[in-house]
Amino acid sequence: MIGAHQPPAELTIPESLPLSQLIAPLVAAEDALARMDERLRTSRIREGFISRLHYADACASMWLEGELVSLEDLVLHDAAADVRAPTPQLARARTVLRTRRIISDQPPGRALERGGLALLSGKPAADKEFATEMYRHGSRSADTDETGLDDALSALDEVLSRTGRVLSGENIETPPSPALTPTEDLRRMADSLEHLPPLLAAGLLWDRWEAHPPASGRAWLGRQLVADYLRARGKAAAHLPAINSGLRAVPWEHRRARDGGARLRAWLEAAQAGALAGLREHDRLVAALATLERKSSGRRVTSRLQDLVELAAAHPLLTAATVAQALGITQRAARNLVAELGLRETTGRGRYRVWML
Template identity: 40%
Template sequence: MSYEIDDLPLQTLLPAIGRAEDQLARLDELVRRSPVGNGFIERGHFFDSAASMWVAGELVHMEDLVLHDAHMNVRAPTHELTIAHQILRVRRRIAGGKADWAMSNAGMAFLTGYADQVPEDQPEQETAPSDERSDFGSPDDDDAFAKELASFDAALNQSQQLLDRISNGQKKKDREAIVVGELMIRDPEWDEEDRLTQWKRVLQQTDEVPATLASAVLWDAWDVLEPVQRQHWLGAQLVSANLRARGKVNSHLFGFNVGLKVVPRERRRSSNRTTRIEAFLDAMSASAEAGMKEIARLTQAREQMARRLKGRRSSSSLPAAIDLALSRPLVSASTIAKAAKVTQRGALNLVAEIGLREITGRGRYRAWGIL
C-alpha cells in the first residue's frame, strides 16, 4: 500500500484553505494574549482526547476522564477511558517538548513505540505542565499517601518502559515470531515500519505546501495508510504537532478532533480524496472557531469570579479553586479539596462562593463546571 500526492485541485480547495489559515492565525494570537490561555490549553487536551474517541466511534464521559487523570476514579476505568487518558498523556508530552520534537525521527519513534529508550531531550517520566502540578499536588507534597502513590506510579512507569523495550526488541529480532496472544490484536502481515516510512515520505513531500493544506494531506495519508495498528489516534496528534513545528500555531498544541465532530461522516470517509481533504480543512476552521468562543467564555467567567476575590486574605483558598475551575472541563469536591488543600466540606463552600454550576444532576459524586 502506498500514498501518492498527485496534483491537488487548488482551485477547489483555496476557499477552505483561506478560512483555515485565517482562523488558526486568529486563535493562535488570541491564546498567546489571553489571561486564560493556560487554562484553555489544559482544557483543550481533555476536549480533544474525548473528541478523538468520539470520532473513532467510542464514547468517553468527560467527568470520568478528568477524575481518572486525577487518580480519583469513582468506578473501574473502561478500555475506552484508558485509551482516552493515553491520548491525553501523549498530548501533554508533545506540548511539553520542543516544537519539532514530535516530528523528529527520535520523537516519532518514541511515540509509536519503536524507540529503545527515551530521547535525551524528553523526560523519562510523564510530566504535566506547571499548572497541572499546582492543581493536583506533586510527589513532593507532605502528604504521605501522595508520596506512596507517586512511588507506585514511578515503579509502574519503569515496568512499562522495560516491557516496551523487550517487546520492541523481540519485534526487531524476528517479525514473524508472534506469540499466540498477540495474534488476537495484531495482523502479522501488517508492516508498520514500512507504512511509517511511507507516511514520513509524504511528510517530506509537503514541506513546501502551506501548513494547513499539508496537515490535511498528512491526516488523509495517515487515515489511508494506517501505519500503527493499535494507535490510529496518534496520527491526529502528529498532524497537530506538525502545525506547531512549522510555526503555524505556536501558542499551543492545536486540537482539530473537536471540529471533526461537526463534520458529517460521509465527508470524512468519502471515497473522493478532495472531499476528505476539504472536510479536514473545514474541521480545522470549526475547531479554531470553537476555541475562540471557549476563550471568550472563560475570560468572562474569570472576570466574574475575580470579583469575589476583593477583600480576601492573601492566604485565601479561593484563587486555587478559581485556577482549577478555569483549567478543567469540570471539577469535583475531591479535586478542589486536593488543589486548595482544604477539607471536602471546605471545597463545597468554595464552590458556592465562586458560583460554579452543578452539571451532573446527581446527589452523590457531583461535579461542577463553567457553563
Template identity: 40%
Template structure:
C-alpha cells in the first residue's frame, strides 16, 4: 500500500477497469481479513477517542505532523533529520536546505492543509487540484485584494479631487495607474494557475488526468459499501495503481487519512501511515496477492495507531513533569509558556524560545537551565544546540 525504501508496494495486475471490483473477494479471503481489520479498527478508534478529550491534542497533532513528514521521505529512501525540518519550518535554518528537506516541508504543509480543510471538499476533483496547488482556491484572497484595490482607488480618486496641487495630483495619478497594472497582472496569473508549460521529458502529454480523476472519484462511492478502514485502503490502492494526477502517487496515504475523517472514523487526527510502515518494517515484496497486501496494509494501520498511542502516553508524562516545574512560579514567569512550546514542538533551540516568548537568548538559556533534567540535549554540540522532552 505504501512505498518502501527498497521497492514500491503496488497491487499486481490492477488495471483501471478493475477499480470498481477491487474488493470482489471470496468468502475465504473475507474471513482472513476479519481479524486484522478488527485489530486495526479497534486501535484506530481507541487513539481517536483518547485524542478527542486530551489536553495535549494540539501538541500531539503538531509533533505527529513533523514525524510523519520525516517518515514519508524515509519511505522513499531519503533521510531528513527532524531537527532540520523543525528549524526549516521556523525559518531558522543552520545550513542550506537540501532537496529532501524541501520535499519533507512540502509534505508537512500538505498535512496541515488537510487537517484544516474540509474532507468532503478536498476529496472532490476540484478540491484535489486545489489541494496540490493547481486549483483556484485563492478566490478569497483575490476578492480581498480586489476589495482593497477598490478602497485604495477610492481614496486616491478622492485625494485627486481634494488636492489642488498639480504635481501631487500627477503623482497620485501615476500611482493609480501602477496599481491598476499590478492588479491586472495578478489577475492574469491567478486566472490560469495550471496552464504553465510542462516539461515533456518529465510529464506524459497523453496522460488523461481528467478521466483518471473522474474514475478515482467514482471509487469514492464504491468505497462507501465497505467499512471505513477497508474503504480507505481501497482508495489508496486505486490511487497508487492509476495515479490520476501525474507524479502524485505519494498523495495516497494523505487521501486515506482524509477519507477516514470524512467517514468520521478518525475525527480527532490524521492517521500516520508512514509512521506505521516505519514501525512495522515489512519485508519488500512479501505481499504478492491483493489479499496479502490488504492484510499488510491493515497491519500498518494498527501499527500507526499503536505508535500514536505510545506518543500520547509519553507526552502526558512529560506534561506532568513540566507542570511540577511550573508550580510556585510568579505570575509573569515565562516558564508556563515554555512548557506549552515544548509540548507543541518536537525540539526547541534558544533562538526559537527567544523568538516565541519574546525574550532574550540569555533569558531562554536560563529557562532551559532551570528545567534541568526535564529536558535532554539531543545534538551533543556546544553550538546550535537543541532540546527535547519525552
C-alpha cells in the first residue's frame, strides 16, 4: 500500500454534526440509491438510460466548476457532428464523459487501484490492460490540448516552487520529502474507511478531494472516483452513480460550508437528490417509450418505425443524419419517420434539428 510507512489518519464523523442529525439523511440517501440501482438492474432501457446519465453527469460536472455546456452540444461533439466550433469547455466536458465511460466499463473499484489512478490522472503506469482501455475510448487523443496545458502549468509551479526555496535559503539540491499525491491520498483514505457505512465513507472521500484537488486542475476526477468507490462498496451494482448531477441540486453554500459536518450532510442530500432525479427520468423514459411503441404497432413488416423507436430509446438525442446512418435510409426519409413517430424537437431551429424522447 502506498504510504504504508505512515499510519492512515483516523477518520470519524465530524463532531459538529451529531449522529442523531445524520441518521435521517443517511437512511434517505441509502434508500433512494438502492431503489435507483434496483430499478436499473431489471430495466429494459438500462443501456440507453446509462448513456444519458453519462452525458448529464459530464454537463453537471462542468456546471459545478462554473462552466455551462449544453447536453445537446456535448452529444453532437461526442459524435463528431458539431454544428459550431467546439469550445474549450466542451472539450473538457468530453474528457469527463469519456473518463466516466471508462470507469463504468471496468469492474467496480478498478479506477481506485494503482494503475487506474495513475492513468486517469494523466500519469504513466505499467498497467497495460487499463492503458488499452483508455486508448480504445480515445481519451488520450481527446485530451491532448488539456494535457499540454496541465504540463505547462505543472512546470511553472515547479519553477515557482524552486524559486521560493532559493529565496528562503533552502538548498535546492536536496529534494524535498516525497508527499502523497491526491490520488494516492484518496486510495489510502479509502482503505481506512472500511469501518464506516459506504455513503458516509464516500462523503469523506469527496470532501477530502474537494479540499485538496490535484494541481493539474482535474478536480472533476475525484467525483468520478468516489462514484466508483460506491460501486466497489456494493451500493451501486447496476450503474455508476451520477455524483455531479446530485451535487448540482444542493445549494453552493451547503456544499462549501465551513463546517465539515454540514458538508457531509450536503453530500448525503446530494446522493438522495441524484438518485431521485434518476428515478423520475427513468420512469419518464419508460412511459414515453411505451407511447411510441403503441404508435408503431400494427405497421407493415417493411416499416422502419419500430427500428426508430429502439434507436430513440438507446440514444439521448437524434439527428436526421444519425437516424439515416443507423437505419440505412436517406435523411429526408429519416425526417419523415421522426415526424410520423412524433419525437420531441429540442432546438427550435429550422436547420440542424435535434430530437429526443
